[in-house]
Amino acid sequence: MTNESFRFYIKVRTALSIPTRVIYDELNSVYGNEAPGLNTVERWSKLFRDRREEIEDKARPGRSITEITTENIKQVHLLIDDNPYITIEDIQEQTDLSHGTVQRIINDHLKLQKIISRYTPKDLTDLQRAERACPDASLLTIPSIEPKRTRKVAKSLPRYVHYFTMNYEQWRKFYDRKIDDVYSGWGDQLMPHFTQLKIYCTILFRYHHTRKNQSHKKNCNLFSATGCCKHRKCPVTIEIEIEKEPKHKGDPYVFKVTVVGDANHNPKKETAARQLTGARREAMAKRVHQIGALGVFEHNVRFADEDLLREGNFTEIPSLDVLKTAKQQYNKKYRLDEDCFKELRMYGFFTRFTDYASKCFKGENFQTPLRTDGFE
Structure with a gap:
């Protein structure tokens, strides 16, 4: 019996002014564990007393579950076959599917799990079962037909x-x-x-x-x-x-x-760069602090190695966002040193226009400073 059938029965009995407990006992005596619980019967009985007519569930907001289709499953499967080290975030970007949908397709439909950053089948193949079940050691030398890694390692690579x-x-x-x-x-x-x-x-x-x-x-x-x-x-x-x-x-x-191996780069489709770390990051952040991120970026572009750029290697040209982040970290790191001189700068500001030649004294050993900057 479907949920709609149970709700229709509750609706009819509620219209006849039958108590909720009696409706629950009637359903439980006939259908047993398949019957809805007492809280469910009370909730739907109250809705029908409030003049609700529909017995179907209302549409809920959110992403439709129809995303798990045969085409989407096939698309995810092809991406993993092409790159077993691919991450769920990369699959999201290439398929426009949600994180949960991709994870359900991988776990429930493709039956894959990730071992050492590589997707592998959850279930053993027939060949793998034979290797574990047969006591003959000679069968253990049969090579596996499953893919081992993303990068193809061939003996013929130079x-x-x-x-x-x-x-x-x-x-x-x-x-x-x-x-x-x-x-x-x-x-x-x-x-x-x-x-x-x-x-x-x-x-x-x-x-x-x-x-x-x-x-x-x-x-x-x-x-x-x-x-x-x-x-x-x-x-x-x-x-x-x-x-x-x-x-x-x-x-x-x-x-x-x-x-x-031989290099295979296509800078029109893909570029890459190493992370800005170590002394080079600190030196570049200091330079950004002096002339600004745009000035450092233009200097890097002007003096970058053309051979590296031609191969899609942009390590010598960090982006503006990377330069700004490095500057923020640099300022945060050396903020303590700047605070050490804060009191000295304040003292120098207030004593810059002090008149030590005045004869106006307060007490015996202290001189009252006279400002000459026009303020009273």
Whole structure:
């Protein structure tokens, strides 16, 4: 029996002046657990006594549930197949669906869950079940047909090896011996060397490792890091490590850079930039404080590397919003230093026009200042 049928029965019995408790007992004795509760019967009985005629629910505000359609499910499925690392926010932007709708499609209809930032099936495939159920170890070597990652790693991708040196002064700004780790913004210090090697990708470093002074590992490098290009369709990955450590203080450090894959950039469709961090962010914020965000932006555009811009790398040209945010953080950081001189500025303002030559004294040792700026 549908809800509308229950409400019609309640409406008829209410019109006959039957008490609410009697109506509830009648429905409960016939339909049992399927019958509406006592509160529901009382609420609808009151509505019908208030001259309500409709037994259907009124239309509710909000987004329609008809968004979960076959076309939308197929569209979300194609996006995830194309990029298993895609986020729900990116799917929202490309499909104009709500966050809840996308999540229901992924969980309820596609039966997917996210493991290590990648969507994978909730249920095991037949091949995976066979691998776990069969005791024969030979079956465990059958390769899985499920996609492993977004970026396609093929053995045929070209590999390029480059080398560059970092002098002692540059190394001191790059590596902090007190904490056995690199300084904040260390990636920005590597970018000029990459540009000299004609590596114009917008490299986003995912991992770095430094060797501790008390480490007993013989084959461990002093510094190593891995990264990839920030453009979605670019397959370039980078591995960087120190190839040769200096034996004497003041000698340069030799870095080895391994580039896997060829760059694939389309600046007309997509541009990217590294985050403004470290000493470079503070220096640029200080410059914004002096000449303004627009002046710094125009200076960056004028002196930016054209090869980087041609490849869609806008790291050297932070946007106006980024410059303004950096200036706000800079002002907040150094506000304490400005407050230290607040009393000195106030004292200088009030004593700027003090007349120390006056003979008007108050008491024995104190001179009453006479203002000469025209105020009384």
